[in-house]
Amino acid sequence: MPASRASVRKIAEPTVRRLSHYLRYLEAFERAGRGTVSSGELAHSGGTTSAQVRKDLSFFGSFGKRGLGYDTHELVAKLRQILGLDRAWRLVIVGAGKIGSALARHPGFRGRGFEVVGIFDADPNRVGHVLGGVAVWDVKVLESEIRHLRADIAVLAVPPEEAQTIATRLGRAGVHAILDFSTAPLEVPAGVTVRSVDLALELEVLSHALVSR
Amino acid sequence: MPASRASVRKIAEPTVRRLSHYLRYLEAFERAGRGTVSSGELAHSGGTTSAQVRKDLSFFGSFGKRGLGYDTHELVAKLRQILGLDRAWRLVIVGAGKIGSALARHPGFRGRGFEVVGIFDADPNRVGHVLGGVAVWDVKVLESEIRHLRADIAVLAVPPEEAQTIATRLGRAGVHAILDFSTAPLEVPAGVTVRSVDLALELEVLSHALVSR
């Protein structure tokens, strides 16, 4: 049952994260000129076990060679396809504050197929400026401009009290994926995926680790 | 078997994350003047089930009141203790680039008990400046200054190729917790906890969600 071209089967989120990890390491192996990689090597770089790697990959069919490992190029291409990275995604950033503008200038996104095509802010002093080569628009024109820019994904970097309003507007504008840096709980319509990055929460996990050693 | 004062039992990471979430919402309830909160309400704000909330909390003893719910203040205090937030943590940021300096100026940390006490960078043009009220030190004096500042947690915001070196030096300087923004795989000595925040990876999870709908 090999996955047919477009639609990719539903995978558990921890698995998706591992696949993304594997891809990262595979690309490093690829740059190093390695033709094949074994599940053990992938496991070592990613902090899992070889059995886990094989299980994760076997989910999509078998493209390893016994006794050898996986063909680096082939596996990279396959993972890109599974993760939807065989196309470019168009990103907008909402909120040109500290985090938003740091992200706008972050060069790492474009390199991985995520192109920032627009930035929005409510502050008239910021509107019209250019950040990282991208124009800052007034958030008033969010919906129309997002359609115009054909954005797929939005990065939400606004104060918590505005997050819900913007998220709702993003949903209406046809954005189906949001990377949320506000710490507010968001309610979004079905069909919109939200991933939250909460730095205070990450610090709290570390805090717990420190006291529970 | 109620947890005794200082040492807190080992909990699975997903549980810790949920506890942190609960705390966030509880604080909102507290500000709204709510004396008690039910597991159902906590579950709703956090996107889980009431049974999950009760299981998570019952792990530390029973401090809910049947028919009523949990005492807001009491539960806030308890969660703070479990998460190690009943004390202040001293944070250093290594790397005063885009992400590092955005974090240094981020007001949300101090508000939640994490105080940025020092910043380090290798660029002489940045050394000696002040970011968000905190001095930028030369990374050459990392070890001695970290001991001097009595830092508990380090935020690693350096280029990937330097991440391992710095992580090793942080370990030697007595830092037991690292929040890592570089995307390199880190090897750290036992006793050092690392949490990685990888924005490209988060975007890839969203990408996968978009193609697998």
Next chain:
DNA sequence: TCCTGTGAAATTCTTCACAGCC
């Protein structure tokens, strides 16, 4: 009646272990 605390069941995720192929 409302809501907690918790064994038991169900489900999900991970590891084991080995047959099979290069």
Next chain:
DNA sequence: GGCTGTGAAGAATTTCACAGGA
């Protein structure tokens, strides 16, 4: 010999469901 693919076992986590206190 080395390494994949995978059923089966095992572990961990989540959900169910209900007894019992406010």
